[in-house]
Structure formats: C-alpha cells, structure tokens
Amino acid sequence: MALLDIKNLSLYIETANGVVKALDKISFVLNEGEIKALVGESGSGKTLVVKAIIGALPDYWQIKADRLTYKGQDLINMSYEQRRQIMRRDIAVVFQEPTSSLDPSVKLGDQIEESIPPEFINKGWFWERNKQRKDIAIGLLHKVGIRNHKKWMNCFPHEIPSNVSQKIMIAMALASEPSVLIADDSTRSMESTTKTQVLRLLVKLNKTKNLSILFVSHDLLSITSIANSMTVLYCGQTVESGKVRSLLKRPLHPYTKALLDSAPSFQISLPSKSPLKALKGTIPSLQNLPTGCRLGPRCPNARKECVVAPPMRNIQDHQYACHYPLHFPSHKKHATNEMVLKSAPEEIAGKKDIYD
Numbered sequence: 401m402a403l404l405d406i407k408n409l410s411l412y413i414e415t416a417n418g419v420v421k422a423l424d425k426i427s428f429v430l431n432e433g434e435i436k437a438l439v440g441e442s443g444s445g446k447t448l449v450v451k452a453i454i455g456a457l458p459d460y461w462q463i464k465a466d467r468l469t470y471k472g473q474d475l476i477n478m479s480y481e482q483r484r485q486i487m488r489r490d491i492a493v494v495f496q497e498p499t500s501s502l503d504p505s506v507k508l509g510d511q512i513e514e515s516i517p518p519e520f521i522n523k524g525w526f527w528e529r530n531k532q533r534k535d536i537a538i539g540l541l542h543k544v545g546i547r548n549h550k551k552w553m554n555c556f557p558h559e560i561p562s563n564v565s566q567k568i569m570i571a572m573a574l575a576s577e578p579s580v581l582i583a584d585d586s587t588r589s590m591e592s593t594t595k596t597q598v599l600r601l602l603v604k605l606n607k608t609k610n611l612s613i614l615f616v617s618h619d620l621l622s623i624t625s626i627a628n629s630m631t632v633l634y635c636g637q638t639v640e641s642g643k644v645r646s647l648l649k650r651p652l653h654p655y656t657k658a659l660l661d662s663a664p665s666f667q668i669s670l671p672s673k674s675p676l677k678a679l680k681g682t683i684p685s686l687q688n689l690p691t692g693c694r695l696g697p698r699c700p701n702a703r704k705e706c707v708v709a710p711p712m713r714n715i716q717d718h719q720y721a722c723h724y725p726l727h728f729p730s731h732k733k734h735a736t737n738e739m740v741l742k743s744a745p746e747e748i749a750g751k752k753d754i755y756d
C-alpha cells in the first residue's frame with residue numbers, strides 16, 4: 401500500500417530576483433514497510449520536498465501537485481487541523497541539524513517527555529502520569545541504543561555530542577509511534593561508527609516495527625546499505641527512479657552514473673591514487689536554469705536534441721528522464737516510449753533477469 405504518493409509536485413518560491421520554480425514535477429511513492437532514498441547533490445531540492453510533505457513551507461510559496469497524499473488523503477487540500485493531526489501522529493521527521501532542532505533552554509529528558517502524545521498516558525494522579533511519561537522516555541532512549549539514559553536526560557542540547565543528539569531526535573520522532581519516518585540527511589557529517597549505528601537502528605525499526613522510511617541523503621554508500629528503492633533528484637527535477645539494485649547495476653541516466661562514479665566505493669577496480677571521476681561544473685542556480693535538460697551543460701552525452709526537456713519514461717519499475725539513456729544502442733535513442741521499450745536490451749525491458 402502506498403503511504404506517501406507524490407505526483408508532479410512543483411514548487412514556486414519567491415526570491416530577491418523574482419519567482420523561481422524550485423521543484424519541477426517531482427514524483428515518487430513510499431510504500432508501506434519500504435525504505436526509500438531520495439538522493440541528489442546539495443541544492444537539488446531534497447529538503448524542499450520534505451518540507452512540502454510536512455507542510456513547513458511559507459504560505460506565500462505556491463505549491464502545485466497532481467497528487468500529494470498520505471494513505472490516500474490529500475495533504476494539500478485538507479484542513480490545517482487534519483494535517484497537523486497527521487504530522488503529530490503518523491509522519492515524523494528528523495532534520496539534518498539535530499542540535500538546531502532541539503530547544504537549547506530545556507533539558508533533554510523534558511523534551512523527550514514533551515514529545516509523548518498525551519493519549520499514551522493513562523489517567524491517574526499527576527505523579528503517576530509523570531512516572532509513566534518518564535518510563536516511556538527511558539524506553540525510547542533504550543530503543544535507539546542509548547543505555548546510559550541518566551547521563552543524558554539531565555543535559556542541555558549543547559552539552560551532548562552530535563551522535564547522541566541525532567539519536568535523541570530519532571527517539572523523539574518515534575514517541576508518537578509513526579508509520580513514516582523522514583530522515584533528512586540525518587547522518588550527514590557523522591563519523592562512520594556513529595553513522596553505522598544510526599543506519600542499523602533505522603533498518604531495525606523498519607524490520608521490527610514495519611516503519612516506512614524516506615531516507616534523504618547524498619551519501620550513496622549509506623543509501624545502498626539500507627534502501628530498497630531510490631529516486632534521484634537533480635536541480636529540482638526527478639531524473640531517475642527505481643529499485644536500488646537495478647540503479648546500481650545499470651543506471652540509465654548520466655547523472656545517476658556520475659553520482660555512482662564519484663563514490664570510490666562503487667569503483668571496484670580503482671587503482672591507488674587515481675583521480676575520482678566527477679561531472680564538470682556545478683549545479684546551476686534556480687535563477688539561471690539551462691534550456692531543455694537541466695543537466696545539459698554538464699552532461700558528457702549531451703547532443704543538440706537535449707535543448708528540449710526530456711520526458712519521464714518508464715521501463716518496468718524503472719523511470720528515467722533522458723533522451724540518450726545509457727545501455728541503449730545509440731541509433732535507437734531519442735525515440736518514443738514504445739520504441740525505447742522495444743529496443744531496450746533484454747535485461748532492461750524485463751525479458752531477462754537484470755542480475756543474470
């Protein structure tokens with residue numbers, strides 16, 4: 401079942417230089433029990449997508465979508481109260497800067513207790529309710545791997561290391577027993593041991609609690625170690641989407657290939673001290689977008705047809721937006737969807753197992 405279903409999400413934001421289209425027809429689905437990754441370099445629009453889902457964008461920014469639903473309920477057109485209710489109970493978010501998301505003036509124990517919905521506390525005398533709240537908070541800390549709860553519950557946010565604050569953010573996010581956890585670059589700048597702990601924790605929660613996770617990151621190694629499927633964003637657009645195994649094995653979009661090539665761990669035969677591959681240039685600013693395909697000026701495969709924006713094409717469960725997808729015979733490229741499917745190599749068209 402689709403929990404989050406996003407189709408053609410566009411966002412127009414006001415900047416000093418006028419209105420710009422920061423998100424352009426982003427589409428993806430997060431299914432129940434799935435870990436879905438949203439990947440893209442800095443400035444590709446990942447956090448804007450998260451904010452659009454949770455309704456944290458300024459009112460004066462215009463948001464348009466054919467579909468933006470949670471369990472079939474339209475998030476854009478529902479009342480403020482309904483949406484708040486969904487965000488309070490069903491969808492939890494951990495942002496990329498844990499320390500700035502915590503209140504600096506309140507002790508951590510009190511912040512965790514405050515995040516527990518009142519309906520989880522049974523009626524009774526106030527000291528009984530306080531005890532219940534404290535027990536639940538301690539249980540949440542244990543769940544995220546913090547055993548020494550006494551040490552941290554009396555601390556203020558500035559007194560704790562970043563790995564602990566990230567785990568505390570996850571504990572607070574889990575307090576309402578949500579169906580969906582959105583982790584927005586929550587492992588950014590973590591050292592590898594802590595990152596592994598947090599990734600393991602997410603996988604464990606996914607397996608044991610059937611928690612669906614939207615894992616937003618630009619760290620391909622983390623993504624491939626935990627996610628089932630991924631959607632690649634570039635400059636506010638979806639460029640490729642599909643199962644992680646399939647995108648790793650046979651990326652169709654030059655940008656996805658460039659992302660994989662730039663990660664040393666995916667280059668098996670990389671000789672020592674050899675330079676890492678990287679796309680030339682940088683992501684364009686939203687005020688100066690190129691005509692046609694947004695990757696055009698940086699794309700090694702660009703041709704004159706690329707001045708027309710490529711449509712999103714679909715082969716089996718694999719979507720891509722490129723006139724010249726990789727792994728296709730060159731004379732068959734730039735064709736209609738039917739022609740592309742007909743001319744696709746057998747393993748891409750699904751006639752043969754891609755992992756043979």
Ligand SMILES: Nc1ncnc2c1ncn2[C@@H]1O[C@H](COP(=O)(O)OP(=O)(O)OP(=O)(O)O)[C@@H](O)[C@H]1O
Nearest residue numbers: 413415422440441442443444445446447448449686
């Ligand atoms: N409040 C804002 N006002 C103007 N532009 C914004 C605002 N927030 C984001 N943007 C622009 O929208 C684009 C996407 O930003 P976003 O924060 O979603 O990127 P991101 O993919 O999350 O990057 P990162 O990996 O660095 O977190 C960027 O070009 C950014 O400059």
Ligand code: SF4
Nearest residue numbers: 693696699706722723
């Ligand atoms: S459409 Fe053209 S420029 Fe864009 S990614 Fe494909 S080949 Fe490159």
Ligand SMILES: [Mg+2]
Nearest residue numbers: 446447496585
């Ligand atoms: Mg971000």
